[in-house]
Amino acid sequence: MTIDIDIFECRGGDILACDIVNKDGVKLVSRGTTLNDYIIEKLKQFEINNVKVIYPPEYIKKNRYNYEKFEYGYKKSIQLVKDIVNDLSTGKALNIDKVTSATELIYEHIHQNDICMLLNFLDRIKVTDEYTYLHSINVAFYCMLLAKWIDLSEYEIKKAVQAGLLHDIGKSRIPTSILNKPAKLTNEEFEIIKKHPVYGYDILSESEFSDLDIKRAVLLHHERINCSGYPFGISGEKIGLLARIVSIADVYDAMTSNRVYKKKVTPFTTFEMFITEGYSGFDAYLTTEFINHMATYLIGSSVKLDNGENGKIVYIPPNNLLCPIVYSNGEYIDMKKSNIRIIEMI
Template structure:
């Protein structure tokens, strides 16, 4: 199995995974031989990368459960939003069960190195962004030592963190160009609208509410709506804030190209003690791997190879399999290079 950026597909590859669209419907099943129309469909559906079959990397297996769980959550999220806005308490309880499914999975599998690419597979769909933020927050909460109930409340807050945006006029949300001060003030109010929507719908757990209300606060006090600093900001909000910014940066926006996960990762690190809490970012840094299994990377010594294993706590230093000579461009007997022991070598870029 090999990771490939969609823009590099040639149209003769074989799919190694079933692809679902942003609404949870099967787009193409695993084993499909690609052609140009299929590649166009994949591109139009917003995929940024996929996995294809590659005999030389046959030993790489990836757990797909989280992908399926994510699909199901994305599919069910619109009805949860609707139930909250309609204050339909009975159905809210049922819908929130999906958050518990995610929590159970993440508690069971949380020791694996979570891949930042896996979380950000699609371009930006509103609901996908909510679920991405939710999944990442639950992982991060677990790494920070939160228990089951807290993780469930954190997941709820993270999935619903932007629900207040529904109350902001669409013409402000979609405005291209500079916002007037009054328009920006209205956007900032989505935090308060969200807090009120949850409260009115009977979701009254204090950290869940604070997670939604404070997810745009910054530790240096320049955030909104309250301008809280450091320890005054709720821990759920601190976690959601990192995950929200990371997933938003990794998505395509009309006004800019998406960041690669490694660039978004650097952005998070550079905002420690400015926007983000140091302990939260430290856990983020220790536990999320940047380069996905099966991706081809170019190293600082000019050699290219495939990521075949992660090194826990060192997200930017995986183990690489090298199978051809980069000077003669000929295949060689494959060997493995552990970037944890070859400290003079770094990854320069994804070849994908």
């Protein structure tokens, strides 16, 4: 439910139901943003009199229950993915029932009120050491969100979830000594890794899994629209929508996760990669939708700054996602005007 309220009745925690624009049509705050005192005061300064907010009164009461339910479902999904990978590693067929069960567990959390909690949980869970399994689950969640944000149907969103879950299934045929190597791969080892999309496609084709779109997404999720990807070096529309969705979710989670050979970076570093070089390799429309929506859920996040202090993100300008406003030690730091930078999400 959405309600239209006076700006002076807004309170921290209200969630915007619509974009807020100024008199010139410039976006000030994006739909889905959780309001705080800083944003509310800025809206007053811009003479914004009324805003539409999402208002489910029962949400605050159920928040703890929702978190525990999500954590339970997430852990159950991890176990299902482990079972699937272990079965494949021992020569068993793909268990489609387990894929379906994991898909349904993930899809349960598509609703607006769960997204902020979901993303916070995904960021925290990345400190664990089960990257291979967690990555598949996380990519499935990011695929679900991106598919939702571009208004795909429930049927297509669930396909995106399955594509995310299965995108790296071919790695079950890659030696663990290569997958878990705590150093940069040799050229020969990387050539072996690059076979996993084909292996994944083969695994799905050898099973009773019949959805061609998902199989193509598994096969093509490392392709890039500028022909720089693998295994075929194809471009543009030939890659297919699901594969283009998975490619963005895959790279975002990989960059913002600790891996055996590389430390994670902040979401802002990942945004910068997408904005400065990513548009040549990734679908521009999908990338823009993804980072614009993701940014709204970073507001309120605690961060570590390169001056040794901690702070909290209070605002991210929609027209400059790389320069948030951070509250630290009693002052607001505008990253556009300051040399201080965020080095870690905490």
